[in-house]
Amino acid sequence: MVILGLDPGYGTTGYGVIDYAHGEARALAYGAVTTRPGRELALRLTEIYADLQTLLDKFKPDAVAVEELYFSKNITTGIQVAQARGVILLACAQRGLTPFEYSPSRVKLALVGYGNAEKKQMMELTRSMLHLAKLPRPDDAADALAIALCHAHSSESLLGRL
Numbered sequence: 001m002v003i004l005g006l007d008p009g010y011g012t013t014g015y016g017v018i019d020y021a022h023g024e025a026r027a028l029a030y031g032a033v034t035t036r037p038g039r040e041l042a043l044r045l046t047e048i049y050a051d052l053q054t055l056l057d058k059f060k061p062d063a064v065a066v067e068e069l070y071f072s073k074n075i076t077t078g079i080q081v082a083q084a085r086g087v088i089l090l091a092c093a094q095r096g097l098t099p100f101e102y103s104p105s106r107v108k109l110a111l112v113g114y115g116n117a118e119k120k121q122m123m124e125l126t127r128s129m130l131h132l133a134k135l136p137r138p139d140d141a142a143d144a145l146a147i148a149l150c151h152a153h154s155s156e157s158l159l160g161r162l
Helices: 041-059 075-094 104-112 119-129 139-161
Strands: 002-007 012-021 024-034 063-067 100-102
Touching: 002 041, 002 139, 012 041, 012 139, 024 041, 024 139, 041 075, 063 075, 063 139, 100 104, 100 139, 104 119, 104 139, 119 139
Parallel strands: 002 063, 063 100
Antiparallel strands: 002 012, 012 024
């Protein structure tokens, strides 16, 4: 099963593509979709949409997993990230894909077994689980790979119950 994990942002959207079969995962690709600071938000959202279309065309994922919105102290940033998530959800829906959504604590719980795990711990575990030589960069890509792994583990649990 090919899973596309996404860590939404309007400046940087991390992506991670894994192939998951028989309890083993391997990274197919990871990186970030970036938009230029200072550009009008509508143009940045258009860039995210176009780049996501390219990823969907290239990898043809069986599933898409997206991090749920987490509001911190800056409400303006949260609203802009929510708009980027909307573009992501739209692009997936147009392809007949219903994204699975996971909170940051759910991702941590699925991978580490502790919902408040440190970011460094998550990155190192993601590197190890995917047998990567070095930590995935940027951090948004590492987060996206972790989200994809979370879905792999969650979907395996669900399938085991059927």
